[in-house]
Amino acid sequence: MSGPLLGVTGIAVMLLMLFFLRIPAAFVMLLVGFVGFALATSPEAAFTMLGSEIWGSFSNYGLTVIPLFILVGEIVHYAGYNDGLYHATYRWFGHRRGGLAMTTILASAAFSAISGSNTATAATMSAVAIPAMRDYKYHPLLKAGSVAAGATLGVLIPPSIVLVVYGLYTGQSIGKLFFGNIIPSIILTLLILATVVFITRRHPDWGPAGPRSTWRERFRALPEALDILVLFGVIMYALFTGLVTATEAAAVASFLAVVISTLRGKLSWKKLQGAILATLRISCMVFMIVAGALIFAKFLTVTGLPSGIAEWISALELPSWVVLWVILGFYILGGCIMDALAFLLVSLPIFYPLAIQLGYDPIWFGQVITLVTTMGSIMPPVGICCYVVSGMSGIPLKTVFRSAFYYIPAYLLSIVILMVFPYWTVTVLSDMVK
Amino acid sequence: MERFVNFLSRVLLLVGGVALALLVLLATANVASRMLQIPFAGTYEIVSFLGALVTACALPFTQLRRDHIMVDILTERFPVPVKRALAAVSDLLAALLFGILTWQLVLWGENIRLAGEKSETLQLAFHPFIYGVAVGFGLLTLVLVLQMFQALGRTGEPAE
Numbered sequence: 001m002s003g004p005l006l007g008v009t010g011i012a013v014m015l016l017m018l019f020f021l022r023i024p025a026a027f028v029m030l031l032v033g034f035v036g037f038a039l040a041t042s043p044e045a046a047f048t049m050l051g052s053e054i055w056g057s058f059s060n061y062g063l064t065v066i067p068l069f070i071l072v073g074e075i076v077h078y079a080g081y082n083d084g085l086y087h088a089t090y091r092w093f094g095h096r097r098g099g100l101a102m103t104t105i106l107a108s109a110a111f112s113a114i115s116g117s118n119t120a121t122a123a124t125m126s127a128v129a130i131p132a133m134r135d136y137k138y139h140p141l142l143k144a145g146s147v148a149a150g151a152t153l154g155v156l157i158p159p160s161i162v163l164v165v166y167g168l169y170t171g172q173s174i175g176k177l178f179f180g181n182i183i184p185s186i187i188l189t190l191l192i193l194a195t196v197v198f199i200t201r202r203h204p205d206w207g208p209a210g211p212r213s214t215w216r217e218r219f220r221a222l223p224e225a226l227d228i229l230v231l232f233g234v235i236m237y238a239l240f241t242g243l244v245t246a247t248e249a250a251a252v253a254s255f256l257a258v259v260i261s262t263l264r265g266k267l268s269w270k271k272l273q274g275a276i277l278a279t280l281r282i283s284c285m286v287f288m289i290v291a292g293a294l295i296f297a298k299f300l301t302v303t304g305l306p307s308g309i310a311e312w313i314s315a316l317e318l319p320s321w322v323v324l325w326v327i328l329g330f331y332i333l334g335g336c337i338m339d340a341l342a343f344l345l346v347s348l349p350i351f352y353p354l355a356i357q358l359g360y361d362p363i364w365f366g367q368v369i370t371l372v373t374t375m376g377s378i379m380p381p382v383g384i385c386c387y388v389v390s391g392m393s394g395i396p397l398k399t400v401f402r403s404a405f406y407y408i409p410a411y412l413l414s415i416v417i418l419m420v421f422p423y424w425t426v427t428v429l430s431d432m433v434k
Numbered sequence: 435m436e437r438f439v440n441f442l443s444r445v446l447l448l449v450g451g452v453a454l455a456l457l458v459l460l461a462t463a464n465v466a467s468r469m470l471q472i473p474f475a476g477t478y479e480i481v482s483f484l485g486a487l488v489t490a491c492a493l494p495f496t497q498l499r500r501d502h503i504m505v506d507i508l509t510e511r512f513p514v515p516v517k518r519a520l521a522a523v524s525d526l527l528a529a530l531l532f533g534i535l536t537w538q539l540v541l542w543g544e545n546i547r548l549a550g551e552k553s554e555t556l557q558l559a560f561h562p563f564i565y566g567v568a569v570g571f572g573l574l575t576l577v578l579v580l581q582m583f584q585a586l587g588r589t590g591e592p593a594e
Contacts, residue, residue, distance in 0.1 A: 021526035022509050022517065055486070058567055059560075061478050064485030065456060068461075071557065193544030244465050247481065251461030277453045281501050284492035342503055392449030429484050 002405045003040065006363055007305030009038040014296070014346070023257030023341040026285070029292030036299040049298065055321075066290070067161045067283035068250030070310055072257050073115030075276040076128030079261035082124035085110050087222040090132070091213040091221045097205045098207035101146035102193055104129040108150030109189045110158040110225060111231040118377050122151035126392035139206035142199060144386075144395045145403030149192050149410075151385045152374045157185045159235060159250070160295035162341060162373060165290060166366045169348055170373065173433065174246040175239035176311050177403065180363045182193035184371060187425065191410035199406060202264050227260050286341065293345030300349045309352045315411075320358040321419065324368075327351050328415070331372040332379070344373050368418055375411040443494040446573060450491030456577040457484045464548035465529055476556035483563040490570030496578045518585045524581035 017027060038046035048402050057063060069143040076082075081332035086107040093099045093106065108125050115121055125147050133143045155162045167174040172301045200207045236248040261267035300306055313323055332353070334343035355365045377385045390397040418425050453551040496502065509520055543564035553560050 018505050019508050020507060020520070020536070021524045021527075022504060022521040023528060024504050026502055027524075027528045031527060034531065034534075047534070047538055051542040054535060055539060055542055055564055055567060056485035058489055058565065059482045061482040061485070064457065064481055066490050068458065071454065071458070156588075175551055243468075248461045248465050251458045252465055254458045255462040273451075276454060278486065279454065280447060280450050280492040281496050281499070284489055284496040285502055287489040288493075293451065306446075427512065 003303040004305045004308040006036065006040055007300050007303030007308075008099055010296075010299060010303070010422060011305075016103070020174065024288075025346075026288035029289075029296040029346065033292065033295035033297075033299040037295070037302060040299065041096045046308040050295070051060040053295055054291060054296065057294055058134035058287075059166075060184075061245075063290065063352065065163070065164055065168070065174065065246045065250050066286055067279055068247060069161060069164060070283050070286070071254045071275065071279040072159070072250060073120055074233075074278045075124055075254060075261060075272070075387040076111070076114050076228065076231070076256040077120050078256075078271040078275040078278075079264075081114075081224060081228060081261070081266070082107070082111050082128055084221075085228065086125075086132070087132070088221035088225045090210075091218040095212035095285045097204060097209045098142065098196045099210055100133045100138060101142050101196045101200075101207050102130070104133070104146045105150040105153075105192050105196065106187065108147075108227055109153045109157060112153040112155075113139060114159070114228050114253075115154055118151050118154035118374070118385050119388050121154035122147065123392055126389050130389075130393040130395075133207075136208060136210055139203065140208045140395050140399055141234070141298065141403040141406075142203075143403070144389055144393065144400040145199075145406055146196060147393075148378050148383075148385045148389045148400060148404045149407040151389070152377050153185070153189060153192075156181070156188060156370055158182070158214050160370065161345065162370050163244070163366060165286070165341065166369065168290070169293070169345065170352055170362055170366070172362050172366065175242065175433045176363050176430040178236065178239055179433050180426040181367055182429055183425045184367045184414060184418060188371065188374075188410065188414045191413055192407055193287070195407050195410050198309045210380075224264075227264070230260070231257055240433055257361070289342050289345055290405070293348070297349035306350050306353050307348055310357045313354060314357060320360070323354070323358055324360070324419070327355065328368070328372050330381055331369060332376065334376070341373070343376070344369065360421065361427060363420070363430045364422050367426050371411060371415055371418070375408065378407065436580060437492070439573070439580055440476045440498065440560040442573055443498055443577065445569060446491040447494075447495045450488050452485045453491065455553045457481060457488065460484070476553075476558075478555045479556055479558065479560075483560060487566050487570075490567040494573040497574055497581070503521050504537055522585040525578045525585060529552075529575050529578035529582065531570050532578065536568050536572040536575055539564060539571060543568060 010032050016030055017023060017028045017032065034046055034050055039048055068189065086103065089103045089110070090100070093102045097101065104125060108121050111121055111124065111328040130143060130146050160181065163177045163181060164174055166172070167177045175247065195409050234256060235249050235253050238244045239246060239376070258267065258272065330347065331343070334347060356362060377383050383401065386397060386400040386404055389395070390400045445538055451463045461481055464474060470550050509517060512520070546564060547559070547561040552558060
């Protein structure tokens, strides 16, 4: 079998196993990558590659950033900051029409500024926001949609686990990726808010306004939000100056998170244990996917498939934006049928070299890809955020997916804005990082 | 057997938790010491080795809870016996893979030990860390074998 053909067969076998066996995505990538590598080279080479690659990636200094960023998010989550953030935001926006939905989105955005996971954001926000919106007789379609769409900001707004993994995989600076992400995050958050305004304009009875808070109440609610801002500031400042590594920034933030939340009396020994346990499990999952993708990519590279595809596409002489939309189409489709992070890593060995060959900036491409995978997490049939919201709130899954659909244009519009103004949306900030 | 594996998984989890806490403290201390102009060389190496332990120690427990991301949009519609059979096949394949991996990691550790290879800055013999990762994968293999027999043996819904 010729190299590229073996590569294509490998991808097909992997997809078949993924869909028809009950086997985790990480294991399939490892398995197919290992067997494929043995066929492409020799069994002896594959055995040695497996041991040394796994040890190499497990003991890679750069990858230690994964458990640490997850830990910051989990500590904040277990300390119950989501509650405080929600009430603080509510004091400022609750009196507007659809104000609770806006509160949900803004509080999710604030929570995401410290948590890199969308499911954690979806779970915590469902617990806080859904009962509040129920009390004010919000329509289920507005309730569920705002929580699900808000939660997707968890993977987008830095520190984002998807961007960390993208950076580690492609060798791009995590600091640059995080700073390049600031404007896209703001654009998407504003567009999601605009969607709420649009929905409540058309259906004023879906989100009735709440009582107005006094200025005194508003300012008294702020200190907890300030904690989050401090942690976010520390991480971003540290990465901006380049004085510390991403791992160190995350470690310092974890340490500060423990200190601050203990001083506020929010973190008990038991909660800290819970946060550590959750961190171990989640980072083990993420790490195995990364390791699987690395082995799978090794296999694809020896088959010569990625460079073959890149050559083939460039021979077609299509305009680069057409190719980009085709790539994005794959991501949307992939995001619909499998976990976003897993799909990202399965596909990067093929699409990343292609995007670079087309002349796209790797930092910018990372933002677009993250936006698309973010959108995948609210799309049927596997949109994970919708599952969490439905599971936590008891609102039927079908309703949650329908409610999330209102927000899809916001994502697509964000992507278009990023394509039209690549410099002003991404590069202008990412270039400032040393 | 089941209880033994459960117990060992929890012990490893504890080791992983301690490694994670050390990781945070060490990296934080390193930043502080640099700010105070007392450089302490070699933390990168220890951080890397601890990082390896953090993930490896969580492997068996994560698999016990079947937390790993799976695509089950098709298979969840299959009848229960088919689902159980598919789960058993998957567990067997994964157990084979991780069995090989454990063996290769032990060999790799042996190589490093016999060659007397040390880490660059601290001159630390790091083969014990490789054995540590091998223990994580070894226990993961045991968990998978156990889950395969569970999928074959019991009636009703397979464990998710």
